[in-house]
Amino acid sequence: MSKTHQKVVLVGDGAVGSSYAFSMVQQGLAQEFAIIDLNKKRTEGDALDLEDATAFTAPKLVYGADYDTCKDADLVVITAGAPQKPGETRLDLVDKNLKIIKSVVEPVVKAGFQGIFLVAANPVDILTYAVQKFSGFPRNKVVGSGTSLDSARLRVALSKKFNVSPLDVNANMMAEHGDTEFAAFSSATIGGLPLYDLAEAKGISKEELYQLEDDVRNKAYTIINSKGATFYGVATALMRISRAILRDENAVLPVGAPMSGEYGLKDIYIGTPAVVNANGIAEVLEVPLDEREAKAMADSAKTLEEIAKNGMAKLQG
Numbered sequence: 403m404s405k406t407h408q409k410v411v412l413v414g415d416g417a418v419g420s421s422y423a424f425s426m427v428q429q430g431l432a433q434e435f436a437i438i439d440l441n442k443k444r445t446e447g448d449a450l451d452l453e454d455a456t457a458f459t460a461p462k463l464v465y466g467a468d469y470d471t472c473k474d475a476d477l478v479v480i481t482a483g484a485p486q487k488p489g490e491t492r493l494d495l496v497d498k499n500l501k502i503i504k505s506v507v508e509p510v511v512k513a514g515f516q517g518i519f520l521v522a523a524n525p526v527d528i529l530t531y532a533v534q535k536f537s538g539f540p541r542n543k544v545v546g547s548g549t550s551l552d553s554a555r556l557r558v559a560l561s562k563k564f565n566v567s568p569l570d571v572n573a574n575m576m577a578e579h580g581d582t583e584f585a586a587f588s589s590a591t592i593g594g595l596p597l598y599d600l601a602e603a604k605g606i607s608k609e610e611l612y613q614l615e616d617d618v619r620n621k622a623y624t625i626i627n628s629k630g631a632t633f634y635g636v637a638t639a640l641m642r643i644s645r646a647i648l649r650d651e652n653a654v655l656p657v658g659a660p661m662s663g664e665y666g667l668k669d670i671y672i673g674t675p676a677v678v679n680a681n682g683i684a685e686v687l688e689v690p691l692d693e694r695e696a697k698a699m700a701d702s703a704k705t706l707e708e709i710a711k712n713g714m715a716k717l718q719g
């Protein structure tokens with residue numbers, strides 16, 4: 403896919419989608435960017451506003467579109483769906499957003515799309531799984547944003563605790579993008595030093611690290627309670643994953659990836675580091691987990707499996 407003209411289609415021009423579009427313009431990624439939403443007027447306004455920014459960054463054709471535009475796209479990014487309201491969990495969104503995602507995937511596939519799907523609408527692990535089922539695409543060509551945002555939040559929190567740049571913190575949140583996720587502290591490093599060793603040397607207790615993990619898990623609620631929605635962080639995470647796909651980077655990123663036996667799991671999408679390139683998910687990297695983390699992974703997967711099974715059954719029935 404590393405061709406000179408690349409085309410991205412965004413479906414869902416709300417807070418997350420429009421911030422993602424802005425981030426893609428800032429980075430000068432893709433030469434063509436089409437925007438689809440139920441609210442067509444908004445896509446037209448956003449396209450006109452975004453094209454003004456291209457005069458300062460890189461040339462790009464930005465326009466509001468219909469589904470037939472997906473035919474020759476390299477990447478379709480789905481941010482269409484209801485967001486969490488204060489007090490709502492991501493899993494509470496499953497029924498309404500499964501319906502929306504089905505109504506999005508069908509016309510994309512019908513248009514003849516053969517690129518990569520990137521899914522961000524919530525509950526993202528279940529919706530990514532559903533996109534793969536509804537599209538019938540090879541599993542590697544459907545990527546979820548998974549715990550990419552959560553891992554960024556963890557790196558930021560650790561960077562403050564250890565007084566180093568978040569760019570130099572190598573740490574992942576794993577499993578569900580939601581309340582059952584966990585911090586994979588046992589494999590985390592800063593400058594090649596194991597995080598637990600560095601914490602001990604600096605007098606930072608495990609309890610403090612677990613508190614930090616909990617704050618990361620709840621950060622979306624903190625943001626939603628203060629400004630109604632979260633969008634800049636996830637939009638930038640989506641840009642980062644898009645760049646890995648469009649530039650065929652083989653980047654190791656925490657994403658929502660399909661399991662084929664890793665962590666003892668199958669037929670599920672879940673947050674784990676994976677190699678991302680022009681083929682989507684090139685390889686899942688199975689991170690060694692300690693006892694606490696292995697239990698959290700198994701419990702999280704069980705929750706996701708149950709909700710996915712019930713949600714898909716309701717949709718069919």
Ligand SMILES: NC(=O)c1ccc[n+]([C@@H]2O[C@H](COP(=O)([O-])OP(=O)(O)OC[C@H]3O[C@@H](n4cnc5c(N)ncnc54)[C@H](O)[C@@H]3O)[C@@H](O)[C@H]2O)c1
Binds near residue numbers: 415417418502506
């Ligand atoms: N993966 C993550 O890390 C992450 C982070 C934040 C938000 N989200 C999720 O992203 C989704 C979008 O959040 P938001 O804040 O942008 O919401 P929003 O309400 O601002 O935007 C949603 C957009 O989707 C559009 N839409 C709804 N149904 C559609 C359909 N059938 N076809 C086309 N467009 C449709 C709406 O018109 C709206 O413009 C939510 O599900 C939210 O929970 C994910």
